[in-house]
Amino acid sequence: MSLQQLRQQGHIWQFKQAAKEGETPHPVHATGFAALDQVIGGWPVQQVTEIQCLPGIGELRLLLPYLTRQQLIQQERWVVFLNCPARLNAVFFVQNGIRLERVLEINGSDNEALWAAEQCLKSGCCQSILLWHNHLQIAQFKRLQLAAAQGQTELFLYRNAVAKQQHLPVSLSLALTGSPNGVVIRVQKKRGGWAGQQLQVDWSEQWPQLCQLQPVLPFSALAG
Amino acid sequence: MKDSISQQQFACDKPAEPQQPLWLYLHFPTLQLDLLQSGQLSTSEGEPAGLAAAVFHSKPLPLVLVNEQHQVCQANQLALAAGINTGMSLAQACALSASLQVRAWQAKLEQQQLRQIAEQLYEFTADIALAPSSALWLRLDPMLQLYKSLPALLQQLYLPLDTLGIQYQSGLAPTAAAARLFALNTPQLQLTDSAQLRQTLAPLSIRLLPIGAELQQQLQRLGIERLGQWLDLPAAELSKRFPKQLAIYRQELLGTQNPSLQFIQPASSFMRRLELLWHTDQQQFLLVPLGVLLRQLQHYLQKGNRRCSTTSLLLQIPDGQDVQLQIAAPQPLQLQQHWFALWQQKLSTLQLTGNVSSLTLLASDFCQQPAAAADLLAHYPSNTNPLQLLALLQARLGDEKVRQPGLCASWLPHQANQPNNSSADKIDGKPLALPATLRQARHAPRPAFLYPEPQPLAPIHINIRSLATNYRPCLYQSCMPLQLLPGTERVCSQWWADNDKTIDYRIAYSQSGQWLWLCREAGGAWQLQGLFA
Numbered sequence: 001m002s003l004q005q006l007r008q009q010g011h012i013w014q015f016k017q018a019a020k021e022g023e024t025p026h027p028v029h030a031t032g033f034a035a036l037d038q039v040i041g042g043w044p045v046q047q048v049t050e051i052q053c054l055p056g057i058g059e060l061r062l063l064l065p066y067l068t069r070q071q072l073i074q075q076e077r078w079v080v081f082l083n084c085p086a087r088l089n090a091v092f093f094v095q096n097g098i099r100l101e102r103v104l105e106i107n108g109s110d111n112e113a114l115w116a117a118e119q120c121l122k123s124g125c126c127q128s129i130l131l132w133h134n135h136l137q138i139a140q141f142k143r144l145q146l147a148a149a150q151g152q153t154e155l156f157l158y159r160n161a162v163a164k165q166q167h168l169p170v171s172l173s174l175a176l177t178g179s180p181n182g183v184v185i186r187v188q189k190k191r192g193g194w195a196g197q198q199l200q201v202d203w204s205e206q207w208p209q210l211c212q213l214q215p216v217l218p219f220s221a222l223a224g
Numbered sequence: 225m226k227d228s229i230s231q232q233q234f235a236c237d238k239p240a241e242p243q244q245p246l247w248l249y250l251h252f253p254t255l256q257l258d259l260l261q262s263g264q265l266s267t268s269e270g271e272p273a274g275l276a277a278a279v280f281h282s283k284p285l286p287l288v289l290v291n292e293q294h295q296v297c298q299a300n301q302l303a304l305a306a307g308i309n310t311g312m313s314l315a316q317a318c319a320l321s322a323s324l325q326v327r328a329w330q331a332k333l334e335q336q337q338l339r340q341i342a343e344q345l346y347e348f349t350a351d352i353a354l355a356p357s358s359a360l361w362l363r364l365d366p367m368l369q370l371y372k373s374l375p376a377l378l379q380q381l382y383l384p385l386d387t388l389g390i391q392y393q394s395g396l397a398p399t400a401a402a403a404r405l406f407a408l409n410t411p412q413l414q415l416t417d418s419a420q421l422r423q424t425l426a427p428l429s430i431r432l433l434p435i436g437a438e439l440q441q442q443l444q445r446l447g448i449e450r451l452g453q454w455l456d457l458p459a460a461e462l463s464k465r466f467p468k469q470l471a472i473y474r475q476e477l478l479g480t481q482n483p484s485l486q487f488i489q490p491a492s493s494f495m496r497r498l499e500l501l502w503h504t505d506q507q508q509f510l511l512v513p514l515g516v517l518l519r520q521l522q523h524y525l526q527k528g529n530r531r532c533s534t535t536s537l538l539l540q541i542p543d544g545q546d547v548q549l550q551i552a553a554p555q556p557l558q559l560q561q562h563w564f565a566l567w568q569q570k571l572s573t574l575q576l577t578g579n580v581s582s583l584t585l586l587a588s589d590f591c592q593q594p595a596a597a598a599d600l601l602a603h604y605p606s607n608t609n610p611l612q613l614l615a616l617l618q619a620r621l622g623d624e625k626v627r628q629p630g631l632c633a634s635w636l637p638h639q640a641n642q643p644n645n646s647s648a649d650k651i652d653g654k655p656l657a658l659p660a661t662l663r664q665a666r667h668a669p670r671p672a673f674l675y676p677e678p679q680p681l682a683p684i685h686i687n688i689r690s691l692a693t694n695y696r697p698c699l700y701q702s703c704m705p706l707q708l709l710p711g712t713e714r715v716c717s718q719w720w721a722d723n724d725k726t727i728d729y730r731i732a733y734s735q736s737g738q739w740l741w742l743c744r745e746a747g748g749a750w751q752l753q754g755l756f757a
Contacts, residue, residue: 056738056755060672078610086673086755090629090641095670102610105627105643106617112625116617125610178737209669210731210739210756212709 010169013191026171026192029154032065039197040190044171048145048155050188053176055085058183059158061203062176063130068097070127077127080104080120083113084132114140121147121155132158141168181211243365244418245479246374248381249395249403251359252341256334257289257298260327260499262389286321287501289329290314297329325501334358336497341390343490347527348380353400353485359407361400361485374416397421400485401477405432418479425477426452435470442466494532494587496520503542503579507571510539510580514571515564517585522560525590531556533589535563544578551619555611556591562612569620636717636725638753641674668713669731671741671754678743678751681706706732706740729753 006012028042043049043066053059067079079102081088088105106116113133120126121144131144136157148155157170173189182202189195204211252258261284286303288296294314296303306321318324335358342352342360351363364377371377385392395407398418402425406413409432415424428451430443443466448454455474463471475481498513514537525531536550551566608616617626632642709731716726725745732740739756 054736054738055673056671056740056757057736058739058757060757076610078613084673085757086675087641087643088629089637089671089674089754090631091637092670092672093629094631100629100631103629104614104617105629106621106625107627108621108625112621116621116626119616120613123608123613123616125608125613178734180733180737183737207669209711210709 029066029070031062032069033062033201035199036062036185036201039185039199040172040174040187041193043154043156044191046149046152046154047171048141048148048157048168050157050159050168050170050173051176052159052174052188054160054178057176057178058203059176060130061207062183062185062201063128063156064096064098067128071099071102074127076102077125078102078104078120080106080116080126080129082106082117082120082129082131082133083108083110084130110135114144117144117155118147121151121153124151124153126151126153128154128156130156130158134160136168138166138168141170145169243368244416245363245398246365246368246416247397247400247403248362248364248378249355249359249397249400249407250362250385251355251357251393251395251404251407252338252390253358253393254298254300254391255337255341255358256329256499257287257300258390259337259388260289260501261287261300285323285325287325287327288317289327290317291329327499327501333497333499339488340496341385342488344384345381346488346490348377351487353487355404359404361403363400364396374414399477399479400483401473402479404434405477408432421478422452422455425455426450430454433473435473439466439470494521494524495584497582497584499582500580503581505576505579507574507576510571510583511564511568513583514567514585515560517583518560518563518567521563521585521587522558524587525558528590530590530592531558532587533557533591535567535585535587537567538584538586539576539580540582540584541576541578542581547574547576547580549574551615552589552623553611553615554618555609555615556589557615566615566619569616573620634717635715636727637670637715637729638674638676639717669756671739672757674741674754675752678753681742681750681752706734708732731756 003012007014026041027045028040029045030042031037031040043063051059051062071079079098081104084105084107088103090100093100093103104120106113108116110133113131114136117129117131120129129148136144136159144155144157147153157168167189170189171191173187175186175188177184177186179200181204182200184198184200186198187193187195284300284302286306286308287300288303288308289298291297296308296310296312296314296317299308299310299317303317303321303324306324308317308320308324314326318326338354338358338360342354345352345360345362349362349364349367351366353361355361362381364374367377368374371380382392393407393411395403395405395409395411396414396416397403397406398415398421402415402421405425405428406415409428413424415421430440430449430451430453433440433451443454448457455478459471459474462474472481476483496517498517500513502509504510521532521535533554533556534550534552536548539547539549541547549570551563551570553566557563557566614626627643630642632640634640711730713729714726715729717724728744728746730742730744730750732742734740740752741754741756742750743753744750
């Protein structure tokens with residue numbers, strides 16, 4: 001593949017594409033975490049954001065402030081969870097101030113999930129779509145990205161960090177690893193910005209019950 | 225002065241002269257055949273072009289319907305042109321045309337179709353009675369005032385018949401019995417003046433009377449050939465020599481006695497059946513005839529300014545199990561294109577096991593609800609509204625795959641999390657709040673994802689998917705060993721409940737950084753209940 005082709009397909013970002021002074025940078029929604037906002041600016045508007053992580057390390061908590069805020073602004077629009085690792089727990093969402101009336105949970109085969117994702121994105125009546133999908137092809141991804149722009153919706157794509165996967169031309173890609181006090185975020189790709197930064201989001205104040213590892217009890221203690 | 229005003233008013237209020245009774249008799253000689261041919265045609269936009277349309281728009285073929293005695297009872301134009309006549313035997317007909325299509329004539333189906341037509345015409349006049357041998361009686365005089373003139377009313381009545389391509393013979397007369405005679409004998413005659421009735425009937429042959437061969441023979445033996453001669457017989461003599469039935473018929477024919485007819489009442493539900501000319505096991509071919517049925521539904525709904533939220537489709541498969549499908553839309557719909565979009569999705573996942581011979585569309589749950597108002601100044605593109613999207617997803621994926629999380633008042637976390645089977649009233653109702661039982665647990669940590677059933681704690685390299693087939697693979701290669709966070713939460717269900725439970729919950733932290741929610745029933749092993757995502 002030649003350099004020209006790579007550039008045309010948007011795999012290469014050049015410094016001249018960076019927002020010049022006075023120009024408005026790519027619009028973003030605030031994440032609600034000041035440290036994260038400083039590094040990535042915010043969640044890109046009407047784009048696909050990739051989040052690579054294991055399930056259960058705080059990948060949803062990272063979106064909570066954003067989802068709650070957007071629900072207040074866009075009252076009629078759905079938040080759609082597609083193929084999430086287990087059933088959504090309604091109590092958790094109510095505890096965190098998310099209105100259940102506008103939450104949809106869809107579980108189906110991979111193809112059904114992609115079809116549903118495209119319909120939801122295109123319809124223009126969803127504020128955000130959270131899709132768990134491990135084997136997305138570039139062509140499928142591009143369809144989703146176009147649909148997201150058409151429907152003015154944000155798509156968050158959760159992928160398994162363990163699986164060997166091809167790189168997708170997303171506008172923002174984050175890799176999450178667990179940490180006892182929050183989550184460690186590594187920026188893998190950021191369109192119009194630098195990759196490679198690493199930061200820790202600390203939520204020991206917001207969710208103290210999860211962050212009190214001292215004193216540590218080994219699992220074997222339970223057997224007794 | 226005052227008196228003159230009241231006199232004027234009185235003059236205005238004076239009722240118009242009573243209308244003479246006026247009856248229309250419509251006879252459909254080839255009803256089943258016409259509907260069989262017209263059902264396959266699509267005449268409006270919004271229906272799939274391509275293969276399905278190509279098949280149904282292919283060159284028309286000679287088509288006949290045969291009765292149980294294997295005699296041709298209805299034949300289309302092409303078959304007639306090939307020299308096939310009604311009453312001919314099937315073998316003879318097949319010998320005349322190599323490409324002849326043959327279908328069985330079904331008396332019950334024809335009766336159903338006749339009723340459907342009557343219900344369509346009910347829109348224009350309410351006095352409709354079913355006549356024997358696929359015909360209808362319509363009383364027109366009460367509606368003439370509304371339509372101003374007879375041609376205007378007739379035009380309205382004939383329009384739906386012409387649209388469907390149904391052939392008909394009509395007769396118009398001041399009495400129902402006379403209208404029937406005219407329809408069968410002189411269809412172009414429109415007699416509205418009852419004074420001329422006797423005179424017009426006089427030259428007609430006595431053979432037209434629906435009185436049975438025996439009575440006709442009896443009349444002929446007396447030298448009575450024309451109706452005029454029979455009408456001139458004195459009533460006393462007639463009743464002396466002939467059965468009472470003939471005298472009654474004469475009174476009905478002349479309008480001195482009202483006919484005893486069974487007027488129809490339109491059904492409160494919508495049901496339309498369409499026979500397929502082409503039996504097919506390809507679901508995409510069903511879309512064209514389904515579009516025809518849905519257009520009829522739209523017309524039916526628009527007439528009453530109604531919407532409906534449930535439609536079901538019955539696919540008849542003669543050599544297999546019939547298929548019944550249902551779509552319950554979260555918001556009531558009216559337009560054909562909306563229902564069609566849903567059915568397109570529903571049928572796209574259907575696997576047919578045999579050839580479909582007919583489609584029946586039923587609609588229920590009618591309401592007068594007006595269409596949802598759209599926001600002109602919305603910030604977001606809204607080609608669909610949220611409930612339309614939900615309907616589309618449910619049509620393709622089914623209700624069980626598209627869920628809304630919901631709450632239920634229960635102490636046990638997995639019972640408190642009950643899917644809210646999405647229906648419009650729940651979605652548009654009050655915001656869901658925490659029930660009292662859960663309010664106390666407001667600050668207790670709860671995971672974002674719950675397994676409906678506790679999962680065994682997977683050892684290394686076990687794929688949870690094999691255990692809970694409904695869910696995505698969830699790899700725990702590195703989740704062992706676990707560290708436990710302090711504090712155990714014990715939840716007891718009500719002791720009076722059938723299977724009261726005591727469950728302990730703990731939060732565990734895996735080496736790879738996952739927060740797991742473990743549970744243990746009294747005496748049992750620790751299991752995985754949820755994930756703190």
